[in-house]
Amino acid sequence: MTGQTAPLDELVRRTAEELAARRRGAVAVGAIRGEESATHGADPRALFEIGSISKTFTALTLARLAGRGEVALGQPMSELLPSGAAVPQLDGRQIELEHLACHTSGLPRLPKGLMPRGLFSADPYAGCTEEILLNGLARTRLRSVPGSRFRYSNLGAGLLGLALARHAGLDYDELVQREICRPLGLEDTRVVLDGERAGRLAPGHSRFGRPRPGWRLAALAGAGGLHSTVSDLLRLAKATFGDGPREVTDAIALTRATGHPISKISTAHPGWLSMERAQDKGGPRLLFHNGGTGGYRSLLAVIPERRAAVVALSADARSVDAPGMRLLSDLAGRSG
Template identity: 50%
Template sequence: MNDLGSLVQQTADRLAGHHVGAVVAGLAGGAVEIRGAGRTGGTDPAGDVPGPHTLFEIGSVTKVFTSLALARLVLAGSAALDEPLAVVLADALPAGAAVPARGGTPITLQHLATHTSGLPRLPAGMLLPALLNPNKPDPYRHCTRDALLAGLARTRLRTAPGRGFRYSNLGAGLLGLALAHRSGLGYEELIAREVCAPLGLTDTVVAVDGERSARLARGHTTGGRPVPAWHLADLVGAGGLHSTVSDLAVFLQAQLASGPDGGSPPAPAIALTREVRHRVNPFAWAHLGWLGHRLHQRQGGHLQIWHNGGTGGFRSFVAFDPEKQVGVIALANSRRAVDPAGVALLRSLQKG
């Protein structure tokens, strides 16, 4: 294998050539290398080059945190994978609202975590504005609990729950809302209790304030124009977390630890997230939160478990191979995709 640090730096430099700034991590052989390039576009007193402790909006990578919290609550006996969403939210639904069902099958928490609920991608009323103005600033800020639950009365399922894969920000957001409601906590407090505290993550948060504000990167368009931050209100479980490469590297190390006795407190829950599998096609599937696929034998036949994310001014990619014990993280503070560079680095590490 080429020097891990060199491979990671090359990837960061490549991304910085097309983004305002980027931070990349590579994990292999028990080692972790983190490199940054470009600019934060923020007010970080440690310098303008993003680094291990620069905060980014991680977008839909949030979903793997939400699903790990679900697995933790399931193992604690506080929730069940086959529990209907309507039961969890029964005392929260406003008058006239109901969780949709189809074919006599209710939406369960597992359906939400695996994108098999049949729910549309976006909450009721958001699709047309999103199509007409894809660059609308902070488009989810009005997705409060009351608005989301009231919108369920106007929502029709595309398929019966459990029948097919249809990626849904609405479903993931409702999962986060339901888990927070069941726990009696806010979403940020739930993730702190179930994921961050057990793993020692110190910078994975919804609200960035205090000392962290100085370490927050500024988001940009593909052309490098600064854009406002996104606030997902009560849809936060779908994509509202901020994090750092340093925190995400610890999170990936826990994912790479094998089996339910992998050493970290959430190890049994991590194992549960990957035991659940909904087949999407012959080569791809959905776990709880994560997406997975196996490359064709002509491409090496390697396993890749991954999730990406995007907000108005940020892109993220997190992926790993538990068989080869390698992983990658790529965060950038502009809207251009980082997936190709992240996949290329992962495949280099898999080849060893």
């Protein structure tokens, strides 16, 4: 029985069991094939840190604001930061919002001064306040001319979230709630968990099975500070198919239409990476983002034209990418 003909529930169960067999922390797997959906593993409402999938929410928030004309993709970041904030340039080129969203800003991966001390901490980003970030930004040298080269940057994505929140007069959490979560009905996707939600958070573990505390990303929340559930992320996946409120599906379309080539087969979009699959030459592209924090790993992968999607969440720091991508391949099959 091939992946395309096997029952969806069976395929998802197998993937959840494969992941659970190798780790101590909870796992939750969900998938969509056509009009069907299935989840296995932990309760679909169990919460996990989703790490860099937060960047997808940050970029979609940018796209929503741009769609209303409140900001522009090509707007300099400096215009949304406090007056007097020093923003590095190179060859006279300013960092634009689109550059932050596509990782072409030229900014380094991490904030100035975080290494080496910060990443050896159990909660490495907790001290990244707005003041510290902007002071560090003033002393940062760009690695490439803005807009010219893909260089993955947590700093850039975090600054995008910070800049958009300042522009809106809200904190990052509330801005994402307003622009993405409430329109899509994502009840549990947020930075700060209240008492009831905190009780549903799956405890994180290192890749060796040791308990790990949660991460607080402070002013860098736009890079990786959100928590979510399989249920919520499947709703976001459906929105990439065009199923959802027009304001969100239009924002998704804008992120897909905007991009910077990385290689012959891959492109960086605001909040996503897309790839041409070997079995789909010239056909539908895989759209995805993954994430990782001290005690969690996550994957959101979709092929919208096939109405195929996979969400894999783990409260353990070992990657979920390979099993998740195999499941998506089983669901989507080949072109023709």
